[in-house]
Amino acid sequence: MNLDRKTWQLITTAGLFLLAALLCVAAWAVANAPQSGPDRPKVTDWMQAWGSIAGVFAGLAAAGAATALLLFERRQARQARDELAAERSSEDERRAQLVFTSQPGIAGVTGWIRGVRVRVYNHRLSPIHRVTGSVNFQGRVVQLEVKDFILPAEYAEINGTAQPPISTADARISSQESIVTVEFTDSSGQRWRRVGNGHPRRVPRYVFPRSSQSIEPESVPPAE
Structure with a gap:
Protein backbone atom coordinates (compact mmCIF):
# COMPACT_ATOMS: atom_id res chain seq x y z
CA MET A 1 0.00 0.00 0.00
CA ASN A 2 1.48 3.35 -1.05
CA LEU A 3 1.03 6.00 1.60
CA ASP A 4 0.61 9.58 0.55
CA ARG A 5 2.90 12.39 1.61
CA LYS A 6 0.59 13.65 4.35
CA THR A 7 0.40 10.22 6.00
CA TRP A 8 4.18 9.84 5.94
CA GLN A 9 4.55 13.27 7.50
CA LEU A 10 2.13 12.29 10.26
CA ILE A 11 3.97 9.03 10.98
CA THR A 12 7.38 10.78 10.94
CA THR A 13 6.14 13.51 13.28
CA ALA A 14 4.74 10.94 15.71
CA GLY A 15 8.03 9.00 15.64
CA LEU A 16 10.11 12.10 16.31
CA PHE A 17 7.79 13.08 19.14
CA LEU A 18 8.14 9.66 20.76
CA LEU A 19 11.94 9.76 20.35
CA ALA A 20 12.10 13.21 21.92
CA ALA A 21 9.93 12.06 24.82
CA LEU A 22 12.12 9.00 25.32
CA LEU A 23 15.28 11.12 25.39
CA CYS A 24 13.68 13.50 27.89
CA VAL A 25 12.79 10.61 30.18
CA ALA A 26 16.33 9.24 29.87
CA ALA A 27 17.88 12.61 30.67
CA TRP A 28 15.63 13.06 33.69
CA ALA A 29 16.40 9.56 34.96
CA VAL A 30 20.15 10.05 34.64
CA ALA A 31 20.04 13.47 36.27
CA ASN A 32 18.02 12.25 39.27
CA ALA A 33 19.66 8.86 39.82
CA PRO A 34 21.88 8.58 42.96
CA GLN A 35 25.57 8.47 42.12
CA SER A 36 26.49 6.19 45.03
CA GLY A 37 25.10 4.37 48.03
CA PRO A 38 22.62 1.53 48.44
CA ASP A 39 19.94 3.36 46.42
CA ARG A 40 22.11 3.55 43.36
CA PRO A 41 20.21 1.67 40.59
CA LYS A 42 21.73 -1.51 39.31
CA VAL A 43 22.10 -2.51 35.71
CA THR A 44 19.16 -4.89 35.98
CA ASP A 45 17.00 -2.10 37.40
CA TRP A 46 17.91 0.15 34.46
CA MET A 47 17.17 -2.64 31.99
CA GLN A 48 13.80 -3.37 33.57
CA ALA A 49 12.84 0.30 33.68
CA TRP A 50 13.93 1.00 30.14
CA GLY A 51 12.15 -2.15 28.98
CA SER A 52 8.89 -0.93 30.51
CA ILE A 53 9.32 2.52 29.02
CA ALA A 54 10.18 1.06 25.63
CA GLY A 55 7.06 -1.12 25.79
CA VAL A 56 4.86 1.88 26.52
CA PHE A 57 6.34 3.91 23.69
CA ALA A 58 6.17 0.95 21.33
CA GLY A 59 2.46 0.64 22.10
CA LEU A 60 1.97 4.35 21.53
CA ALA A 61 3.90 4.14 18.26
CA ALA A 62 1.79 1.22 17.09
CA ALA A 63 -1.40 3.08 18.01
CA GLY A 64 -0.17 6.18 16.16
CA ALA A 65 0.73 4.17 13.08
CA ALA A 66 -2.66 2.42 13.12
CA THR A 67 -4.41 5.78 13.44
CA ALA A 68 -2.40 7.20 10.55
CA LEU A 69 -3.23 4.20 8.38
CA LEU A 70 -6.93 4.46 9.28
CA LEU A 71 -6.97 8.15 8.38
CA PHE A 72 -5.16 7.37 5.13
CA GLU A 73 -7.66 4.64 4.20
CA ARG A 74 -10.57 6.95 4.97
CA ARG A 75 -9.10 9.66 2.75
CA GLN A 76 -8.57 7.14 -0.01
CA ALA A 77 -12.15 5.86 0.29
CA ARG A 78 -13.54 9.40 0.31
CA GLN A 79 -11.45 10.32 -2.72
CA ALA A 80 -12.66 7.19 -4.55
CA ARG A 81 -16.29 8.05 -3.76
CA ASP A 82 -15.80 11.62 -4.94
CA GLU A 83 -14.18 10.47 -8.17
CA LEU A 84 -16.98 7.97 -8.80
CA ALA A 85 -19.62 10.63 -8.13
CA ALA A 86 -17.84 13.04 -10.48
CA GLU A 87 -17.68 10.39 -13.21
CA ARG A 88 -21.36 9.61 -12.84
CA SER A 89 -22.24 13.30 -12.86
CA SER A 90 -20.17 13.87 -16.00
CA GLU A 91 -21.79 10.88 -17.71
CA ASP A 92 -25.29 12.06 -16.76
CA GLU A 93 -24.56 15.53 -18.15
CA ARG A 94 -23.18 14.02 -21.36
CA ARG A 95 -26.41 12.07 -21.81
CA ALA A 96 -28.49 15.16 -21.05
CA GLN A 97 -26.70 16.92 -23.91
CA LEU A 98 -28.27 14.42 -26.33
CA VAL A 99 -31.59 16.26 -26.08
CA PHE A 100 -31.75 19.13 -28.61
CA THR A 101 -34.29 21.77 -29.55
CA SER A 102 -34.93 23.51 -32.85
CA GLN A 103 -35.54 27.18 -33.52
CA PRO A 104 -39.22 27.89 -32.91
CA GLY A 105 -41.72 28.06 -35.70
CA ILE A 106 -44.06 31.03 -35.40
CA ALA A 107 -47.81 30.93 -35.98
CA GLY A 108 -50.00 34.02 -36.31
CA PRO A 127 -37.06 7.92 -23.22
CA ILE A 128 -37.43 11.31 -21.59
CA HIS A 129 -40.53 12.36 -19.68
CA ARG A 130 -42.52 15.48 -18.77
CA VAL A 131 -40.94 17.48 -21.58
CA THR A 132 -41.81 21.17 -21.56
CA GLY A 133 -40.14 24.55 -21.79
CA SER A 134 -40.55 28.10 -22.99
CA VAL A 135 -39.57 30.50 -25.76
CA ASN A 136 -38.25 33.92 -24.81
CA PHE A 137 -38.65 36.71 -27.39
CA GLN A 138 -36.52 39.46 -25.85
CA GLY A 139 -38.44 39.30 -22.58
CA ARG A 140 -41.79 38.15 -24.00
CA VAL A 141 -42.09 34.56 -22.79
CA VAL A 142 -44.35 31.89 -24.28
CA GLN A 143 -44.78 28.74 -22.24
CA LEU A 144 -44.83 25.42 -24.06
CA GLU A 145 -47.24 22.60 -23.37
CA VAL A 146 -46.18 19.43 -21.57
CA LYS A 147 -45.29 16.34 -23.57
CA ASP A 148 -45.59 13.18 -21.51
CA PHE A 149 -42.62 11.41 -23.11
CA GLN A 163 -51.61 35.08 -24.49
CA PRO A 164 -52.08 37.84 -25.43
CA PRO A 165 -50.44 37.75 -28.88
CA ILE A 166 -47.02 39.38 -29.23
CA SER A 167 -46.50 42.27 -31.60
CA THR A 168 -43.54 41.95 -33.95
CA ALA A 169 -43.34 45.70 -34.54
CA ASP A 170 -40.04 45.57 -32.69
CA ALA A 171 -37.47 44.31 -35.21
CA ARG A 172 -35.85 42.18 -32.50
CA ILE A 173 -38.92 39.98 -32.13
CA SER A 174 -38.20 37.06 -34.43
CA SER A 175 -37.48 33.36 -34.21
CA GLN A 176 -33.77 34.02 -34.82
CA GLU A 177 -33.60 36.29 -31.75
CA SER A 178 -35.51 33.89 -29.47
CA ILE A 179 -34.11 31.67 -26.73
CA VAL A 180 -35.62 28.21 -26.29
CA THR A 181 -35.52 26.58 -22.86
CA VAL A 182 -36.44 22.91 -22.51
CA GLU A 183 -36.96 20.84 -19.38
CA PHE A 184 -37.24 17.07 -19.16
CA THR A 185 -36.87 14.17 -16.74
CA ASP A 186 -34.52 11.30 -17.59
CA SER A 187 -35.07 7.61 -16.84
CA SER A 188 -33.42 7.93 -13.40
CA GLY A 189 -35.87 10.64 -12.32
CA GLN A 190 -33.39 13.50 -12.60
CA ARG A 191 -34.85 16.73 -13.93
CA TRP A 192 -32.77 18.71 -16.46
CA ARG A 193 -32.95 22.17 -18.02
CA ARG A 194 -31.17 23.32 -21.20
CA VAL A 195 -31.21 26.92 -22.33
CA GLY A 196 -30.50 27.43 -26.01
CA ASN A 197 -28.95 23.93 -26.32
CA GLY A 198 -26.36 25.05 -23.83
CA HIS A 199 -24.88 23.17 -20.88
CA PRO A 200 -27.58 21.10 -19.13
CA ARG A 201 -28.37 21.98 -15.53
CA ARG A 202 -29.98 19.86 -12.86
CA VAL A 203 -33.36 20.95 -11.57
CA PRO A 204 -34.11 19.77 -7.99
CA ARG A 205 -37.83 19.50 -8.64
CA TYR A 206 -40.27 19.96 -11.48
CA VAL A 207 -40.64 23.66 -12.16
CA PHE A 208 -42.83 25.00 -14.92
CA PRO A 209 -41.41 27.98 -16.84
CA ARG A 210 -42.68 31.42 -16.05
CA SER A 211 -46.14 32.34 -17.21
CA SER A 212 -46.42 34.07 -20.56
CA GLN A 213 -45.38 37.72 -20.53
CA SER A 214 -45.91 40.15 -23.35
CA ILE A 215 -46.74 43.73 -24.08
CA GLU A 216 -50.44 44.39 -23.96
CA PRO A 217 -51.44 45.50 -27.49
CA GLU A 218 -54.05 48.20 -27.91
CA SER A 219 -55.83 46.05 -30.43
CA VAL A 220 -55.25 42.59 -31.86
CA PRO A 221 -56.32 41.83 -35.41
CA PRO A 222 -58.49 38.74 -35.91
CA ALA A 223 -56.84 35.52 -37.02
CA GLU A 224 -56.88 34.85 -40.69
Whole structure:
Protein backbone atom coordinates (compact mmCIF):
# COMPACT_ATOMS: atom_id res chain seq x y z
CA MET A 1 0.00 0.00 0.00
CA ASN A 2 1.48 3.35 -1.05
CA LEU A 3 1.03 6.00 1.60
CA ASP A 4 0.61 9.58 0.55
CA ARG A 5 2.90 12.39 1.61
CA LYS A 6 0.59 13.65 4.35
CA THR A 7 0.40 10.22 6.00
CA TRP A 8 4.18 9.84 5.94
CA GLN A 9 4.55 13.27 7.50
CA LEU A 10 2.13 12.29 10.26
CA ILE A 11 3.97 9.03 10.98
CA THR A 12 7.38 10.78 10.94
CA THR A 13 6.14 13.51 13.28
CA ALA A 14 4.74 10.94 15.71
CA GLY A 15 8.03 9.00 15.64
CA LEU A 16 10.11 12.10 16.31
CA PHE A 17 7.79 13.08 19.14
CA LEU A 18 8.14 9.66 20.76
CA LEU A 19 11.94 9.76 20.35
CA ALA A 20 12.10 13.21 21.92
CA ALA A 21 9.93 12.06 24.82
CA LEU A 22 12.12 9.00 25.32
CA LEU A 23 15.28 11.12 25.39
CA CYS A 24 13.68 13.50 27.89
CA VAL A 25 12.79 10.61 30.18
CA ALA A 26 16.33 9.24 29.87
CA ALA A 27 17.88 12.61 30.67
CA TRP A 28 15.63 13.06 33.69
CA ALA A 29 16.40 9.56 34.96
CA VAL A 30 20.15 10.05 34.64
CA ALA A 31 20.04 13.47 36.27
CA ASN A 32 18.02 12.25 39.27
CA ALA A 33 19.66 8.86 39.82
CA PRO A 34 21.88 8.58 42.96
CA GLN A 35 25.57 8.47 42.12
CA SER A 36 26.49 6.19 45.03
CA GLY A 37 25.10 4.37 48.03
CA PRO A 38 22.62 1.53 48.44
CA ASP A 39 19.94 3.36 46.42
CA ARG A 40 22.11 3.55 43.36
CA PRO A 41 20.21 1.67 40.59
CA LYS A 42 21.73 -1.51 39.31
CA VAL A 43 22.10 -2.51 35.71
CA THR A 44 19.16 -4.89 35.98
CA ASP A 45 17.00 -2.10 37.40
CA TRP A 46 17.91 0.15 34.46
CA MET A 47 17.17 -2.64 31.99
CA GLN A 48 13.80 -3.37 33.57
CA ALA A 49 12.84 0.30 33.68
CA TRP A 50 13.93 1.00 30.14
CA GLY A 51 12.15 -2.15 28.98
CA SER A 52 8.89 -0.93 30.51
CA ILE A 53 9.32 2.52 29.02
CA ALA A 54 10.18 1.06 25.63
CA GLY A 55 7.06 -1.12 25.79
CA VAL A 56 4.86 1.88 26.52
CA PHE A 57 6.34 3.91 23.69
CA ALA A 58 6.17 0.95 21.33
CA GLY A 59 2.46 0.64 22.10
CA LEU A 60 1.97 4.35 21.53
CA ALA A 61 3.90 4.14 18.26
CA ALA A 62 1.79 1.22 17.09
CA ALA A 63 -1.40 3.08 18.01
CA GLY A 64 -0.17 6.18 16.16
CA ALA A 65 0.73 4.17 13.08
CA ALA A 66 -2.66 2.42 13.12
CA THR A 67 -4.41 5.78 13.44
CA ALA A 68 -2.40 7.20 10.55
CA LEU A 69 -3.23 4.20 8.38
CA LEU A 70 -6.93 4.46 9.28
CA LEU A 71 -6.97 8.15 8.38
CA PHE A 72 -5.16 7.37 5.13
CA GLU A 73 -7.66 4.64 4.20
CA ARG A 74 -10.57 6.95 4.97
CA ARG A 75 -9.10 9.66 2.75
CA GLN A 76 -8.57 7.14 -0.01
CA ALA A 77 -12.15 5.86 0.29
CA ARG A 78 -13.54 9.40 0.31
CA GLN A 79 -11.45 10.32 -2.72
CA ALA A 80 -12.66 7.19 -4.55
CA ARG A 81 -16.29 8.05 -3.76
CA ASP A 82 -15.80 11.62 -4.94
CA GLU A 83 -14.18 10.47 -8.17
CA LEU A 84 -16.98 7.97 -8.80
CA ALA A 85 -19.62 10.63 -8.13
CA ALA A 86 -17.84 13.04 -10.48
CA GLU A 87 -17.68 10.39 -13.21
CA ARG A 88 -21.36 9.61 -12.84
CA SER A 89 -22.24 13.30 -12.86
CA SER A 90 -20.17 13.87 -16.00
CA GLU A 91 -21.79 10.88 -17.71
CA ASP A 92 -25.29 12.06 -16.76
CA GLU A 93 -24.56 15.53 -18.15
CA ARG A 94 -23.18 14.02 -21.36
CA ARG A 95 -26.41 12.07 -21.81
CA ALA A 96 -28.49 15.16 -21.05
CA GLN A 97 -26.70 16.92 -23.91
CA LEU A 98 -28.27 14.42 -26.33
CA VAL A 99 -31.59 16.26 -26.08
CA PHE A 100 -31.75 19.13 -28.61
CA THR A 101 -34.29 21.77 -29.55
CA SER A 102 -34.93 23.51 -32.85
CA GLN A 103 -35.54 27.18 -33.52
CA PRO A 104 -39.22 27.89 -32.91
CA GLY A 105 -41.72 28.06 -35.70
CA ILE A 106 -44.06 31.03 -35.40
CA ALA A 107 -47.81 30.93 -35.98
CA GLY A 108 -50.00 34.02 -36.31
CA VAL A 109 -50.92 36.85 -38.63
CA THR A 110 -48.80 39.59 -40.10
CA GLY A 111 -47.27 41.64 -37.30
CA TRP A 112 -48.41 39.31 -34.50
CA ILE A 113 -47.17 36.09 -32.88
CA ARG A 114 -50.06 33.97 -31.65
CA GLY A 115 -48.20 30.72 -31.04
CA VAL A 116 -44.93 28.87 -31.38
CA ARG A 117 -43.89 25.34 -32.20
CA VAL A 118 -40.61 23.75 -31.08
CA ARG A 119 -39.14 20.39 -32.06
CA VAL A 120 -37.43 18.46 -29.25
CA TYR A 121 -35.08 15.69 -30.39
CA ASN A 122 -34.23 12.79 -28.08
CA HIS A 123 -30.95 11.15 -29.13
CA ARG A 124 -30.60 9.26 -25.86
CA LEU A 125 -30.92 5.48 -25.55
CA SER A 126 -33.85 5.87 -23.14
CA PRO A 127 -37.06 7.92 -23.22
CA ILE A 128 -37.43 11.31 -21.59
CA HIS A 129 -40.53 12.36 -19.68
CA ARG A 130 -42.52 15.48 -18.77
CA VAL A 131 -40.94 17.48 -21.58
CA THR A 132 -41.81 21.17 -21.56
CA GLY A 133 -40.14 24.55 -21.79
CA SER A 134 -40.55 28.10 -22.99
CA VAL A 135 -39.57 30.50 -25.76
CA ASN A 136 -38.25 33.92 -24.81
CA PHE A 137 -38.65 36.71 -27.39
CA GLN A 138 -36.52 39.46 -25.85
CA GLY A 139 -38.44 39.30 -22.58
CA ARG A 140 -41.79 38.15 -24.00
CA VAL A 141 -42.09 34.56 -22.79
CA VAL A 142 -44.35 31.89 -24.28
CA GLN A 143 -44.78 28.74 -22.24
CA LEU A 144 -44.83 25.42 -24.06
CA GLU A 145 -47.24 22.60 -23.37
CA VAL A 146 -46.18 19.43 -21.57
CA LYS A 147 -45.29 16.34 -23.57
CA ASP A 148 -45.59 13.18 -21.51
CA PHE A 149 -42.62 11.41 -23.11
CA ILE A 150 -40.41 11.23 -26.18
CA LEU A 151 -39.03 7.84 -27.19
CA PRO A 152 -35.34 7.25 -28.00
CA ALA A 153 -34.18 8.42 -31.45
CA GLU A 154 -37.44 10.32 -31.97
CA TYR A 155 -38.64 13.90 -31.76
CA ALA A 156 -41.86 15.64 -30.82
CA GLU A 157 -43.33 19.01 -31.68
CA ILE A 158 -44.39 21.01 -28.64
CA ASN A 159 -46.69 23.97 -29.08
CA GLY A 160 -47.19 27.10 -27.06
CA THR A 161 -49.79 29.87 -27.20
CA ALA A 162 -48.96 33.55 -26.73
CA GLN A 163 -51.61 35.08 -24.49
CA PRO A 164 -52.08 37.84 -25.43
CA PRO A 165 -50.44 37.75 -28.88
CA ILE A 166 -47.02 39.38 -29.23
CA SER A 167 -46.50 42.27 -31.60
CA THR A 168 -43.54 41.95 -33.95
CA ALA A 169 -43.34 45.70 -34.54
CA ASP A 170 -40.04 45.57 -32.69
CA ALA A 171 -37.47 44.31 -35.21
CA ARG A 172 -35.85 42.18 -32.50
CA ILE A 173 -38.92 39.98 -32.13
CA SER A 174 -38.20 37.06 -34.43
CA SER A 175 -37.48 33.36 -34.21
CA GLN A 176 -33.77 34.02 -34.82
CA GLU A 177 -33.60 36.29 -31.75
CA SER A 178 -35.51 33.89 -29.47
CA ILE A 179 -34.11 31.67 -26.73
CA VAL A 180 -35.62 28.21 -26.29
CA THR A 181 -35.52 26.58 -22.86
CA VAL A 182 -36.44 22.91 -22.51
CA GLU A 183 -36.96 20.84 -19.38
CA PHE A 184 -37.24 17.07 -19.16
CA THR A 185 -36.87 14.17 -16.74
CA ASP A 186 -34.52 11.30 -17.59
CA SER A 187 -35.07 7.61 -16.84
CA SER A 188 -33.42 7.93 -13.40
CA GLY A 189 -35.87 10.64 -12.32
CA GLN A 190 -33.39 13.50 -12.60
CA ARG A 191 -34.85 16.73 -13.93
CA TRP A 192 -32.77 18.71 -16.46
CA ARG A 193 -32.95 22.17 -18.02
CA ARG A 194 -31.17 23.32 -21.20
CA VAL A 195 -31.21 26.92 -22.33
CA GLY A 196 -30.50 27.43 -26.01
CA ASN A 197 -28.95 23.93 -26.32
CA GLY A 198 -26.36 25.05 -23.83
CA HIS A 199 -24.88 23.17 -20.88
CA PRO A 200 -27.58 21.10 -19.13
CA ARG A 201 -28.37 21.98 -15.53
CA ARG A 202 -29.98 19.86 -12.86
CA VAL A 203 -33.36 20.95 -11.57
CA PRO A 204 -34.11 19.77 -7.99
CA ARG A 205 -37.83 19.50 -8.64
CA TYR A 206 -40.27 19.96 -11.48
CA VAL A 207 -40.64 23.66 -12.16
CA PHE A 208 -42.83 25.00 -14.92
CA PRO A 209 -41.41 27.98 -16.84
CA ARG A 210 -42.68 31.42 -16.05
CA SER A 211 -46.14 32.34 -17.21
CA SER A 212 -46.42 34.07 -20.56
CA GLN A 213 -45.38 37.72 -20.53
CA SER A 214 -45.91 40.15 -23.35
CA ILE A 215 -46.74 43.73 -24.08
CA GLU A 216 -50.44 44.39 -23.96
CA PRO A 217 -51.44 45.50 -27.49
CA GLU A 218 -54.05 48.20 -27.91
CA SER A 219 -55.83 46.05 -30.43
CA VAL A 220 -55.25 42.59 -31.86
CA PRO A 221 -56.32 41.83 -35.41
CA PRO A 222 -58.49 38.74 -35.91
CA ALA A 223 -56.84 35.52 -37.02
CA GLU A 224 -56.88 34.85 -40.69
